[in-house]
Amino acid sequence: MLDLEVVPERSLGNEQWEFTLGMPLAQAVAILQKHCRIIKNVQVLYSEQSPLSHDLILNLTQDGIKLLFDAFNQRLKVIEVYDLTKVKLKYCGVHFNSQAIAPTIEQIDQSFGATHPGVYNSAEQLFHLNFRGLSFSFQLDSWAETPKYEPNFAHGLASLQIPHGATVKRMYIYNGNSLQDTKAPLMPLSCFLGNVYAENVDVLRDGTGPSGLRLRLLTAGCGPGVLADAKMRVFERCVYFGDSCQDVLSTLGSPHKVFYKSEDKMKIHSPSPHKQVPSKCNDYFFNYFTLGVDILFDANTHKVKKFVLHTNYPGHYNFNIYHRCEFKIPLAVKRESADSQTETCTTYSKWDSIQDLLGHPVEKPVVLHRSSSPNNTNPFGSTFCFGLQRMIFEVMQNNHIASVTLYGPARPSSQLRTSDLPQ
DSSP: OEEEEEETTTEEEOSSOEEETTOBHHHHHHHHHHTTTTSOOEEEEOOSSOTTTSOEEEEETTTTEEEEEOTTTOBEEEEEEOOGGGEEEEETTEEEESSSSOOBHHHHHHHHOOOSOOEEETTTTEEEEEETTEEEEEEOSOGGGGGGGSOBTTTTBOOSOOOTTOEEEEEEEOSSSOTTTOOOOOOOGGGTTTOOEEEEEEEEEOSSSEEEEEEEEEEEOOSSSSGGGSSEEEEEEEEETTOBHHHHHHHHOOOSEEEEOOOOTTGGGSSOGGGOOOOSSOOEEEEETTTTEEEEEOTTTOBEEEEEEEOOOTTSTTTTTSOOOOEEEEEEEOOTTSSOEEEEEETTOBHHHHHHHHTSOOOOOEEEOOOSSTTOOOTTOOEEEEEETTEEEEEOTTSBEEEEEEEOTTSSOSSOOGGGSOO
């Protein structure tokens, strides 16, 4: 049984690990993977058709804990303990819930002190006792108790006292004063761990298509001494097609991983596949997982020739490998009664809305089926790749964009080329 410390408006954890409000989804998953022998039977809950309409949830079924992540920024918004019999809880080092200590209203009052009167929810038959950043829900023992604790309509106030002996059914840790209005806080400094994160990424374009990226980056302040690390730094960097490997390293820092393309599975779709001679050297990617960006370099010139932006939607084959890239892409749209205009595509745009902006359907897509090996199946199904203005949009079956591949002006054709499909 887990023995965890509760910190209102901040975290739930122990000496080895801590789930902190504002923590990115990938870090919470990394904690669960590292301690998989202790924390078992974890479920990932999400809406397959409408992933932005519901929170993304990690359900620790063995421990009675749910971690609720904001559907948009994918940071930890609420920590819910829904079964207090499966976990030990303490506050300031003193247990208020364990096998020997029942979490009654008297115990909560002794451990956490005074707060506002409890509020009764007749629909749920629960009393809610609220502290700043912390709420307890108490279950009534019987239906007979209900009428005594209905709201006092004369004063517009809910009940002033929770029944003696009532025990906690659920506990919530969140940011602010209201569980209903809470939002995921900014990422705490303790979660940066030396990494750089992208607040947003703007795609730069010229007359023909994308020309590069402008990234607004966040990192914890670095330098000698503790005080230098006690603040967040925000800065902008630009990377362009044709930049050298050294340019990118000096602009964005070292990648998390370098991946060499060993084969091109789409070679059969090229104009003359039989004429293509195997290359003596391979193109390579710089994978920036915390930015949600991949950068492809040409093996011969060592210059940027492709960018890949990842949206990290649940239900995609690459989910949780990358952090979500919050991008904005300007699209050139031709109107019948006016000159060409610019519309914006974002991480949250649906493919249907992009086609509506263009005013016409895009050509038939190429079907992309990912798997880790020939004998493995992909449980999430195929995706569809559409070519548009020197970009390839990988679209999921729920109409959301999984990734966008941008390629440079040196290409001989602006049409969709299967050799440029996401790898």
